[in-house]
Amino acid sequence: METLLIWIIAAGLLLVFVVPYFLRHRKAQRKAETALREVEKQGGPQPASLHPVVNPGICIGAANCVAVCPEKDVLGLVAGQAVAIHPTHCVGHGLCERSCPVEAIQLVLGSAQRGVDIPRIQENFETNVDGIYVIGELGGMGLIRNAFEQARQCIDGILREKRSVPDDAYDVLIVGCGPAGLAASLNCLHHGLRFVTIEKEDIGGTVRYYPRRKLVMTHPVKVPGYGKLSYREVSKEDLIETWEDIVTTTGVDAHIRTGELFTGGEQRDDGCFEVQTNEDTYRARRVVLAIGRRGIPRKLDIPGEEAPNVAYSLLDPDQYQGYRITIVGGGDSAIEAALSLSDQPDTTVRLSYRKDKFSRLKPANQERIERAITSGDVTFLPETNLSRISETQVWYVDADGEEHVLPNDYVFIFIGGTLPTSMLKEMGIVIDTKFGEPISA
Secondary structure, X not given: OHHHHHHHHHHHHHHHHHHHHHHHHHHHHHHHHHHHHHHHHOOOOOOOXXXXXXXXXXXXXXXXXXXXXXXXXXXXEEOOEEEEOOHHHOOOOOHHHHHOOOOOEEEEEOOOOOOEEEEOEOOOOEEOOOOEEEOHHHHOOOOHHHHHHHHHHHHHHHHHOOOOOOOOOEEEEEEOOOHHHHHHHHHHHHOOOOXXXXXXXXXXXXXXXXXXXXXXXXXXXXXXXXXXXXXXXXXXXXXXXXXXXXXXXXXXXXHEEEOOOEEEEEEOOOOOEEEEEOOOEEEEEEXXXXXXXXXXXXXXXXXXOOOOXXXXXXXXXXXXXXXXXXXXXXXXXXXXXXXXXXXXXXXXXXXXXXXXXXXXXXXXXXXXXHHHHHHOOEEEEEOOEEEEEOOOEEEEEOOOOOEEEEEOOEEEEOOOEEOOHHHHHHOOOOEEEEOOEXXXX
């Protein structure tokens, strides 16, 4: 009787706990397999930034990596092993790598087919050029928390150095005021260093150009002179508002020069750098480059592209209510901009893309843009290339080589950007191309 009771209890526990777990596990695996087949059908992922690679000879299918990834769709279980399904969606948290019990995951840059250019940097973030440092996205590590931590370590390392600085030079000149540049500025201010920060646009960097309401994944960070930011997820608007409060509260804005474009620099005989911008020339003993990887927007090189109604980023879709807009591009940035603008009343949105269909989009973006095109909220112009732009019209060429003209008010171009590689090389910085290698390799 007791044996039967034990078997009944065991069977009950099996039904309550084990079977549901198995069913959920199997459902998740089928979903991952379907997603992977779809990605492979589109040509396979070719990530250009930091992403995970799983060693199938080591992976035991514990699924810790899948569970801890905040992006949710980067990794999945296929045939009992972890697989990078959407590596292009990875933002470099590194939680998957740290959670693996058998060290089967490694974060790498680029792929065997697509190399990624990255400055050669040491553990203290100094490049091969004595006195020039690289932090944040330019060095291959995105994410706000990473940027703040790298900035702290970089400035702490500079403080430990014993380098003489002439009276007419800054201790540190920082290029860029996105997350990494702002964090470096705050750390310099906190430690009483003489510094100046130059930013070609405005405080916030790349984050300012995310579409409205897009959430930015982050982790708690300690801000010198301000306090702890404890949120893990925040809207772009709230994050920018917080940063503006940090800037005014700490007084770091007195050291930041916005609207100045870094154009280059060279090291003089006394060890200081002479740095040029479009507005001024500065002398500094050390230069911290925090310019991100968005770099210089890639252009179409067509007549009219320099007109005032052409832009390469979208700050506030509300400003474009009632206008006729053409967007160029087929990546997530172009899609998100098109969707944001199509939400505006009486706004006409056209999406010109050189291919006949989208590939490697985030699943949510893929679904939303397909719905918007089907409903007519966005007009899709596949296999087209813009040929001319004016303030009231736009011309494009279709797959048959025929040119068409449409009435148009604004053009937004989202076809990527180019790193200032040549300028970095002129400064003596060695650029390595990573083909699926760790940053430190």
